[in-house]
Amino acid sequence: MQPPRIETIPEKKLVGKHLEMTLADNKTSELWQSFMPYRNTIKHRTSSDLISMQVYDAQAGFTGFDPHTKFTKWAVAEVSSFDHLPEGMEQYILSGGMYAVFIHKGTPADFPKTFRFIFGTWLPQSPYELDNREHFEVLGDKYKNNDPTSEEEVWVPVKNK
Template sequence: MSDRYGYERNHGICGDLIYEEKNILDTAVNFIESNLHNDIGLRDVANHAGYSYFHMTRVFTAVLGESVGSYINKRRLYEASRSLIYSKQKIIDIAIDSGFESSEAFSRAFKNIFHVSPTVYRKNGLNLVVKTKRKLEQEHISHITQNISVTPQIIETEDIVIAGIRGTTTLYNNSLPKLWSQYMKMCRIHNMNTIGYSICESHNASYLENDDVRFSVMIGSPIEAFSTVPKSFEKKTLSKGKYAVFTHTGSLQNLVLSYDYIYGVWAMSSKFQLDNRESHEIYDGQVREYTDADNYVLIYIPIK
């Protein structure tokens, strides 16, 4: 049985579709460890793992609770801390080996993590472990049990032509509420009351130096929803393919928690392999307020 979106109701179909899992996180971490003393960043890690910057950042942040750059920096500083204790290298040499251009820059970064200078650390003979895996907070547990379907439905869609407006945002600085407000205002002007799509155009993503990723987003509705498409609207074809579909309920401010679960828990244990096609969201009914507890969203994650 399927509903109006082609959303399969048969919960048994997930077990019939099995794919060989490629552990993106293991691949990324192994690459980092093998190149810890080389000049690498998110771009290099993503290219090696065969994923887009967008997917790489999503998975890495969801699982480890920090960006690729932050993780690399902490690993280098931890290795530097071992050199301070177990070698007689000069601090400036350890700094350069760790990718820092000066002992001053190295000292500032080291103190930020270990709360003492490299000199004091070596003198005291300390040996600390930098924790990079964040604790699963209560808000995540509550969200998983109440606001997201932990087992997705697997569906296949045909091409869908969307008409709407486009804007830009980043993973860590969400500007979508303003874009949604603009779109809803335009819908009211044209007497529209229809299903809303939000398409993450990750193929247009650009890497930022702070390990954030900027990408464009298309917000709109299926072309058949319009009697006449407003001239100010752009058109886009949402590619057909296979998707894992999750439901999110409640405030849209907590969508990030749903994505944390999808990329940080489900994707790491699922037998399905992520695809680099664009993910999107479908909003069932009109979104009245960004924080409305009755919001209902379908999250489409592309898989192979």
């Protein structure tokens, strides 16, 4: 796997839906099934990209994470304005900041390998540490759900050690 690019971004306006879940009780499919039929009703989109975002409890943090730790997952699109929010959708402001951006290639079943590289290999050897902000994946033009040729960007919040 390739090392990431490091990018600092401003805050972003997002519109979509969310569910609380754990890895042991993963409701990602349910979330996206409720979002996808209405994604085109979102006004002021900045691109056709979709974003899968995880928000972890500031107290629990990401260290010591286990399959039963609750977090909130969002299915969202970036917008330039919160005007005309579609019914059933909510707004969210993503914190800006520094991110390590990795490319995940493959299916969701291949993601544990990417996860191990990021958190088990790259992060401990890097000049960065995990920051307590949103984690997200950008599902762009190369994203093909459950296809082995699929690609997505994995954005991990970091700060200097």
